[in-house]
Amino acid sequence: MARVTISDLSNWKKQGKKWAMLTSYDQISAEIIDESGVPVILVGDSAGNNFYGYENTIPVTLSEMIACARAVTSASKSALVVGDFPFGSYESSAEVALETGVRFLKEARVQAVKLEGGVKVIPQIKKLISAGIPVMGHLGLTPQSVNALGGFKVQGRGESGAAIKADAKALEEAGVFALVLELVPEELAREISGELKIPVIGIGAGKYCDAQVLVWTDLVGLTKEPPKLAKAYRNLRSEIKGAISEWVLDVENSKFPDAEQTFH
Numbered sequence: 585m586a587r588v589t590i591s592d593l594s595n596w597k598k599q600g601k602k603w604a605m606l607t608s609y610d611q612i613s614a615e616i617i618d619e620s621g622v623p624v625i626l627v628g629d630s631a632g633n634n635f636y637g638y639e640n641t642i643p644v645t646l647s648e649m650i651a652c653a654r655a656v657t658s659a660s661k662s663a664l665v666v667g668d669f670p671f672g673s674y675e676s677s678a679e680v681a682l683e684t685g686v687r688f689l690k691e692a693r694v695q696a697v698k699l700e701g702g703v704k705v706i707p708q709i710k711k712l713i714s715a716g717i718p719v720m721g722h723l724g725l726t727p728q729s730v731n732a733l734g735g736f737k738v739q740g741r742g743e744s745g746a747a748i749k750a751d752a753k754a755l756e757e758a759g760v761f762a763l764v765l766e767l768v769p770e771e772l773a774r775e776i777s778g779e780l781k782i783p784v785i786g787i788g789a790g791k792y793c794d795a796q797v798l799v800w801t802d803l804v805g806l807t808k809e810p811p812k813l814a815k816a817y818r819n820l821r822s823e824i825k826g827a828i829s830e831w832v833l834d835v836e837n838s839k840f841p842d843a844e845q846t847f848h
């Protein structure tokens with residue numbers, strides 16, 4: 585089956601069709617997510633606090649992101665795979681951003697990339713797009729700036745909403761094919777989704793966005809302390825713990841392996 589393309593996403597916006605994007609950082613989850621019919625997989629730098637064991641996304645390196653993205657593209661067949669630029673891999677110049685984009689496409693074979701920020705990163709976005717690399721934007725709570733923002737707080741309440749809206753319009757004009765809006769008031773996300781022609785993907789941004797994104801470990805209940813913006817549809821953490829405890833007891837009581845796992 586052919587992979588979903590950025591043209592599909594643009595058509596879905598015109599048709600009013602809503603869709604889902606989910607993160608993945610490894611082979612097994614990418615296989616499962618792809619087989620479940622999720623049309624877009626984000627290899628997010630949330631790998632930092634969901635895969636690599638860091639406190640947040642800031643320490644994640646480009647090589648770490650490329651390794652995750654390569655596993656995800658190899659294990660998926662139908663989803664459009666988006667590689668997230670980690671902190672420090674694009675801010676300094678358009679040329680540095682292009683080098684990062686080229687590595688993501690050549691080494692990890694992603695179909696698109698994502699980076700955080702508004703008007704300040706427009707030169708980077710234009711450079712990437714002119715080289716044929718589709719770019720997804722990310723506004724609102726941008727986790728790579730958590731220290732400057734003073735924590736994981738709702739962005740764009742009251743008058744500051746106008747700045748996010750202006751950034752969103754500038755990113756659309758620069759050519760991004762979609763925009764993530766994270767942790768902003770529902771009404772602001774509704775207005776931006778209504779005014780932009782590109783799909784707006786919400787996370788903690790209410791129900792009026794064109795699409796929704798979640799971190800996959802939050803969705804399936806693997807995360808120890810999930811954020812308020814996520815919903816756990818299962819409790820896989822307790823399922824997995826149950827399976828492991830059962831196996832440990834079986835080993836201790838000589839019940840594993842039994843005849844089926846034994847060779848003669």
Ligand code: KIV
Nearest residue numbers: 607628629630764797
């Ligand atoms: O890194 C990530 O997972 C993200 C999403 C939460 C949008 O940027």
